[in-house]
């Protein structure tokens with residue numbers, strides 16, 4: 016075992032692989048963070064759409080969820096990489112493809128979590144808000160979503176962790192994330208044990224940080 | 240002290256004069272029918288509630304009492320007939336339903352306080368969002384309301400840290416924050432431990448003395464006797480009996496009312 020391989024390639028692994036600064040398009044966090052944020056925002060619309068009274072909104076939202084939950088993520092990435100550019104008539108850069116694929120795919124899962132969270136808020140809360148004259152948008156914003164989000168935190172964080180780890184799949188279109196960076200170094204140095212142990216530790220630290228933060232949030236938001 | 244009492248007595252007298260002399264119907268049910276699927280929950284309801292009147296509604300569980308008062312602010316739609324609030328038809332498509340709802344306070348059996356907000360914030364939310372009051376102004380009014388329900392010390396408390404009786408008093412303050420003309424109560428003390436019932440009834444009694452128009456679904460017959468102007472007995476979706484409390488308790492006409500009273504007054 017010789018961990019000098021880590022020390023020698025530390026800046027490549029971390030700044031290129033994890034953060035995305037470097038000569039290649041890449042970065043695990045550079046992909047994961049915007050994907051989580053945008054996927055969550057799209058997920059709110061999908062989740063609300065699933066609960067809409069109008070079939071014109073509900074049916075497409077349901078179809079969206081059922082469709083993207085039923086296909087593998089790798090396939091979605093390939094579509095964005097091979098099919099969408101043909102349809103649009105312009106090639107898309109790796110980063111755009113990877114981000115779009117993750118946002119679109121994850122929004123289906125996040126939408127379901129958000130729908131369940133919204134449904135977990137007792138009906139009486141909506142009635143109380145309605146009875147004081149709040150609009151349905153105000154009720155959603157001030158009464159339902161804050162309570163729903165708190166109930167959703169555990170499921171959301173699990174999904175964020177899955178998304179975070181799944182970003183390694185972006186390497187199939189040449190995106191240099193942490194896993195791909197380790198692979199590049201390994202091809203040159205042939206130190207798989209040390210390299211993959213190291214990146215496993217980096218992944219673990221990031222996800223553990225996320226779950227600790229979630230626990231902190233949950234505690235801070237509970238007024239019991 | 241004497242001055243204060245004079246003031247209250249005088250206030251009550253004016254109020255009484257007002258309600259007696261200017262009878263004005265604020266809630267009117269005209270042949271109202273409602274179904275849940277095939278279940279006929281409200282059957283040809285005809286009812287008038289005057290300004291300043293306190294009406295107690297009682298009846299067996301499942302008889303449609305909650306449905307009856309929930310129709311008044313259209314938490315539940317009706318299928319036939321008409322409901323008028325302050326002369327406005329609820330079926331009118333041009334009706335500003337939200338504005339109407341701000342004129343009607345509703346108090347729920349399960350309180351339904353917002354658990355993620357303090358007592359104060361529970362009260363200020365609607366005045367700020369619906370009426371557009373500034374925070375400082377809304378909070379000042381909310382604190383005055385909390386004082387009125389004896390909860391001024393708990394402004395910063397979250398509902399989970401309040402007893403049932405305290406939560407219900409905050410819920411009443413929240414309903415009052417929109418300065419409603421009508422207050423509706425759906426079994427406000429049914430979810431409370433016995434020792435907390437009186438603190439809530441006291442707040443309601445004071446409201447009634449101030450001349451608030453109130454429709455109260457309750458089985459608190461002491462409250463009905465002392466505070467109500469009229470007691471309504473409901474069974475299987477029908478209004479069986481509407482009487483003054485004296486007549487209602489001493490000489491109920493319908494055998495169903497007698498049976499019901501014998502059940503609830505025996506324990």
Ligand SMILES: Nc1ncnc2c1ncn2[C@@H]1O[C@H](COP(=O)(O)OP(=O)(O)O)[C@@H](O)[C@H]1O
Nearest residue numbers: 275278280298299300301302303304305306307
């Ligand atoms: N949302 C609903 N859907 C279907 N049935 C309902 C609903 N709400 C109430 N009911 C039924 O309507 C009847 C009257 O209910 P309710 O007005 O709550 O009675 P009460 O308040 O007198 O106990 C009951 O049989 C009840 O089961």
Ligand SMILES: [Mg+2]
Nearest residue numbers: 304305306426
């Ligand atoms: Mg009821």
